[in-house]
Amino acid sequence: MQLKQELKNTFTSYWHYFALQVACKNNIFDLIQNQYNTAEKICSIAQSDKTILQKLLDALFEFNYISINEKQEYSLTEKGMLLTENNENSLKNACILWGEEHLTAWQNIDYTLKTGNSSFENLYKTNYFKYLQQNQEKLKNYHLALQEYAKDDYKNITEIHDFSKHNKIIDVGGSLGILMNFIKTNYPYIDCYVFDLEEVIQLANCKIKNRINFISGNFFENIPEADGIILSKILHDWDDDKAITILQNCNKSLDKNGNLYIIETNQNIIKTSLLILNMAVMCKSHERNLVEYQNLLQKTNFQYIENKQINDLYTLIIAKKNELARHTNFN
Helix, strand or coil: CHHHHHHHHHHCHHHHHHHHHHHHHCCHHHHHHCCCCCHHHHHHHHCCCHHHHHHHHHHHHHCCCEEECCCCCEEECHHHHCCCCCCCCCCHHHHHHCCCHHHHHHHCHHHHHHHCCCHHHHHHCCCHHHHHHCCHHHHHHHHHHHHHHHHHHCCCHHHHCCCCCCCEEEEECCCCCHHHHHHHHHCCCCEEEEEECHHHHCCCCHHHHCCCEEEECCCCCCCCCEEEEEEECCHHHCCHHHHHHHHHHHHHHEEEEEEEEEEECCCCCCCCHHHHHHHHHHHCCCCCCHHHHHHHHHHCCEEEEEEEECCCCCEEEEEEECCCHHHCCCC
16 A cells, blocks of 8 residues: 555655745745735735635645744745745756746657657757747746756865866856856866856856856857866767767867866766656757766767766766877867
8 A cells, every 4th residue: 555655646746846836936935035924915916816825825834835823924944945036045946947848848758758859859849958048038047947956066076176287177068157166266266267158148147257257159169278178967968979079179179288077977876767868858868877978088089087976966077188189180
């Protein structure tokens, strides 16, 4: 009976998530934080059906996102605070992200199973990243969600590896600059750059822009020169051919004695079956093991040096430019 109950709970687990997502999309947690702390006050701002709003508030209370006092006034629990916009540890944008196009693509996973192709691309007739470029609000939500994860994923990066040898480091596809901000804080003398699309750079926080240099461009075309290049959670978005193009461009731009740093999941250490399926559904790409990354590095004239575990999920792969690379014709 326990196994049956586990399965029944799994079947309806999305009920919990979507109650949470709709609360985030309608700023319920932010409203409560800003003293709109009764159902009537929330309803007046959120323009909701009062009966259904009350049922939603009951669910949020049941799962310990909010509490209520004897005056029927709501307040946020510690967990609920994590879903407010201005909390430095917020996951609000991540909560919204996963129930949008990712959900639609997963609902059509049967297409990926039968064809091996991306159900997202079949539905939307373009790849995920071009789709984001064409939808400013979607692009903003995506990169704000990445920023929320980055604050946790990269916080120990300078404890894992010593970057002091570098004069100039570029985070290629570096989004809103959280990773480079951690490096700049610990190595203020290093020139730190983020290289990303102009539409992404416009979303970056002004405080980070005052510390980090942002350069716009496309990593499939060219990459600025540096003695350190970071590719964090970039290669898993692309198939081998496109990953090789990115790595070739990195090689061309890297100084003779420079290092390439790749941050990805290492499938030798952790198996992320559902993440692998997600990459197939969204991008027709996949997570790789260490041998697969070493093969990509060898094909693009990099020499693998070592790998270091950043946290339970991500690995830092370190490579250097092969001395023969500058004389190699990749074609």
